[in-house]
Amino acid sequence: MKNKKTKITLAGLFLILVSAVPAFLSLEDGADDSLKNSVIWRISGKDLPGPSYLFGTVHVADTNEIPIHKTVIEQLLRSEILVFESDISDPEYPQKALKHALMENGSLDKILPTEKYTELKRFFREEFSFPLEAVNQMKPFHLASLIGALSMGDKQVSHEEELLNMARKKSIRTTGISTLEKESEILSRISLADQVEYLFDEIESYRSDRSETLRKEILQAYREADIEQIYSLVSVSLKDHPKVFEQLFHVRNASWIPQMISLMGAQSCFFAVGVGHLPGDQGIIRLLRDEGYKVVPVHKDFRFHD
DSSP states (O other): OOOOOOOOOHHHHHHTTOOOOOOOOOOOOOOOSSOOSOSEEEEEOTTOSSOEEEEEEOSSEETTTOOOOHHHHHHHHTSSEEEESSOTTSTTHHHHHHHHTBOSSOOHHHHSOHHHHHHHHHHHHHHHOOOGGGGTTBOHHHHHHHHHHHHHGGGEEOHHHHHHHHHHHTTOEEEESSOHHHHHHHHTTSOHHHHHHHHHHHHHHHHTTHHHHHHHHHHHHHHTTOHHHHHHHHHHHTTTOHHHHIIIIIIHHHHHHHHHHHHHTTSOEEEEEEGGGSSSTTSHHHHHHHTTOEEEEOOTTOOOOO
């Protein structure tokens, strides 16, 4: 039994939704179908006022595992605006995020059979010393995401929070590609039955250490900048939950493209999204290329010259 006593910020709650993670390494000026090893990509073409950048982030990791490389920071500092999946710079973001993670007319003890609810309570108490009653109204999908955050304990960190701190120090504006309301609406299309099945599968993965093995494999792929491997790992891990995968990645990716186009048409943007959204036939890189933009990887030691 792992029995980790943990704490988690409300702001971290919604960031945890995307449990896929990032990668990074070379510069190749091409647009072939096999994606080069990089987590930072340059977007140009179609009369953009200047280049924009797409960075794959880690939502939750050990603070010592995945530092943000200096090249990523340089691209951020040369951009006019930092764009997250949703605007975490909003002072009311934590409260709004929690609100959207809760069921409006229901609770876990009402939607689950008594034996399942009892099992759930025991799991969170024994593994994390966490009272399920504190999140009894939380949607099963969000509760499943919470397991990963609680398992990290006090070591958890998000790239988004680090980037936000850098942007504030340099007075770089921030915004979101989407809104909490829109993100919540998309994820709410996953039926409660599918969410419950996903939740208990996540519990089994945690107990069997499958989730920890997956986390290590993803982080290793991130260090090697192999975003296609990350996509493969995430796809396989969700193969029994196609509706979760579809809404979490494909539907959200497609919904972001119009706003990304609008934002970078007005200024140089630094987009920071979970790395799992970058690769794949319906990933952001492919979707932007289909719109006619040139999207190429940035070498980790690349430097601009004015």
